[in-house]
Amino acid sequence: MSPMPGAIKNVSVKVGDLVGEGQELIIMEAMKMQNSLHAGKTGKVKAVNVKVGSTVDEGEILVELE
Secondary structure, eight states, X not given: OOSSSEEEEEEOOOTXXXXXXXXXXXXXXXXXXXXXXXXXXXXXXXXXXXXXXXXEXXXXXXXXXX
16 A cells, blocks of 8 residues: 555566565655555565556555455
């Protein structure tokens, strides 16, 4: 989930990837600072709802894990 409005700069995972807790998923830019977003749990990527260059709002679901 996006912690703030911003722009997506990098997506480090794709659907089907296995990720570990704390693994980087996305880098987003907000207020001219880059922020790394990490997995809150271990799981498999079910969906990636953003692409590089897209803008997101606070609370938007960026990556879904199962």
